[in-house]
Amino acid sequence: xxxxxxxxxxxxxxxxxxxxxxxxxxxxxxxxxxxxxxxxxxxxxxxxxxxxxxxxxxxxxxxxxxxxxxxxxxxxxxxxxxxxxxxxxxxxxxxxxxxxxxxxxxxxxxxxxxxxxxxxxxxxxxxxxxxxxxxxxxxxxxxxxxxxxxxxxxxxxxxxxxxxxxxxxxxxxxxxxxxxxxxxxxxxxxxxxxxxxxxxxxxxxxxxxxxxxxxxxxxxxxxxxxxxxxxxxxxxxxxxxxxxxxxxxxxxxxxxxxxxxxxxxxxxxxxxxxxxxxxxxxxxxxxxxxxxxxxxxxxxxxxxxxxxxxxxxxxxxxxxxxxx
Ligand code: TYM
Numbered sequence: 001x002x003x004x005x006x007x008x009x010x011x012x013x014x015x016x017x018x019x020x021x022x023x024x025x026x027x028x029x030x031x032x033x034x035x036x037x038x039x040x041x042x043x044x045x046x047x048x049x050x051x052x053x054x055x056x057x058x059x060x061x062x063x064x065x066x067x068x069x070x071x072x073x074x075x076x077x078x079x080x081x082x083x084x085x086x087x088x089x090x091x092x093x094x095x096x097x098x099x100x101x102x103x104x105x106x107x108x109x110x111x112x113x114x115x116x117x118x119x120x121x122x123x124x125x126x127x128x129x130x131x132x133x134x135x136x137x138x139x140x141x142x143x144x145x146x147x148x149x150x151x152x153x154x155x156x157x158x159x160x161x162x163x164x165x166x167x168x169x170x171x172x173x174x175x176x177x178x179x180x181x182x183x184x185x186x187x188x189x190x191x192x193x194x195x196x197x198x199x200x201x202x203x204x205x206x207x208x209x210x211x212x213x214x215x216x217x218x219x220x221x222x223x224x225x226x227x228x229x230x231x232x233x234x235x236x237x238x239x240x241x242x243x244x245x246x247x248x249x250x251x252x253x254x255x256x257x258x259x260x261x262x263x264x265x266x267x268x269x270x271x272x273x274x275x276x277x278x279x280x281x282x283x284x285x286x287x288x289x290x291x292x293x294x295x296x297x298x299x300x301x302x303x304x305x306x307x308x309x310x311x312x313x314x315x316x317x318x319x320x321x322x323x324x
Contacts, residue, residue, distance in 0.1 A: 007036040007178070008141035010043040010083065010132075013060035014051055017067050018201035019274070020186040020194035023242050024147025026204075028180050030071050032145060038078040039139050039306065040068065045083050045090070045131060049124045050197075065295040067204065070285035075298050083135065085303030088310040092134040093127070095317055099163045100130050109152055133157040137172040138310045145178040148185045149193060168320040172313075186242070187235045189217050202239075205285045208275060215239075215271040220263040228259040236266050243273035 009029045011021060032038055042064045044057060051057050061082060073080055083089065105111065108129055114121045136144055136157050144154055154177035161172040185193050188200030195201065202214040218236050223229055231237040231253040241249050252269065255261040288294065318324075 004035065004037045005142040006039060006140060007032050007143045007145060008039040008041075008136055008139050008175075009145050010041045010046070010135055011064060012043045012047040012050075013057060013064050014047050015060060015196045015201075016063055016203040016205065018188075018194055018196070018203050019239065019242075020147065020188070020201065022071075022204045023186050024149075024180070025145060026067070026071055028178070029145040030068070030073060032143075032178075033072075033074055033078055036143070039141065039309075040073065040078070040080050041135070041302075041306070042082045043135070046128060049122065049128060061299075062289065062292055062295050065298055066285050066289040069288050069295075069298070070205070070281040072281075075302065079302050079305045079309075080298065081302035081306040082299050085299065086138075086307045086310045088307065088314045089131070089134045089138050092138050092310075092314050092317060093131045095321060096133055096137070096160050096164065097127065097130050098321075099167060100133075100160050104156060104159060105129060108156070129153050129156045130160065133160040136175050137161055138313045139306070140173050140309070140313055141175045142173060143176050143178045145180075148179050149195075151177060151179060164317075168317075171317055171320050187238050189214065189235075190219050191235045202274075204278065205282045211275060212271045215267050215274070216264075218267065218270075225262040226259050229256040229261070229263075231256040234263075234266075236263060236270055240266060240270040240273060243270070243277050248273075 007029070009025055011017065011025060017026065029038070029040060042061050044061055047057060047060070051060070065080075068080055069075070105126055108126075110128065111121060111126055114125060132153050133156060136154075137160075144150075144157075146154065154175070158174050161174045165171055165174070188194035188198055189202070190198070190200045192198050192200060202211070206214070215236075218239070220234060220236060221229075234256070237252070237256065240252065244252070252266060256266075
């Protein structure tokens, strides 16, 4: 395992994971288990910037352990943990904060969006990208599989690592983002990015009936059945294509362009394709989600492994800056 490159990624326990998380991160990241040494974690420190209900935070965390289990995370060979079980990351955040320019953080999309909408901005949200840089750097990560919305955060991480290395000498590996361009950003029910904050998500694991209902709610234009349609600009097709093979994709794209196809039909096909793809993991998800003692055991073991790596890297950084 040790000569493999290390990949790391995180997901916030802010609600049930949705198809955007699945296609943008979970699926590609879990596939990398075959070729990489993987470190994946539940970003609960980050979730505190939006979740203020402790019970919800704990339940959402269990949900995510069960999701990784259901999607095939091999906990015995790879490292899966909860961010807050490795408190060393908050100390590294401070060391990195001291080399991070305010201007860099002021350019962050998430911060700018909040400011523009006149919502209260906490220091936690402002400093979010520094904690994320610490997450990545403290595990000597080479590659970070994420959705396109995290691209700026990755650029900031690289920037912060380079600054630190420049001031104190080579300390951190400068990581590469791994963004699956085909997937990029999965649209939600209303066509904007699928996101819990827009309330437009299709949950990854809900009942079959709920899944069908959500897919039927995806917004389309109001073209009649007879009119030719454009698959490339259709929210339903963008999701369908992720679950279809090339022959199916081409056949349906042809039907769009030819006219005579209603959106109800492609929605039904999309529902069936998603349902088939997640049938087995969904069963496993609901079975393992019950056993919280087992979920705790998974977290305890992963946390211990992660902490060993993080401790060594933090020690290296502390020495560099002159702390004992
Ligand atoms: P989070 O929890 O918002 O999302 C988890 C992953 O899902 C991807 N994603 C999407 N991809 C495609 N289309 C969408 N509509 C969509 N919505 C979400 C995200 O890009 C992400 O990869 N800040 C991170 C968590 C984090 C992290 C890290 C990630 C904390 N520390 C270190 C990588 C490395 C976040 O909020 O993800």
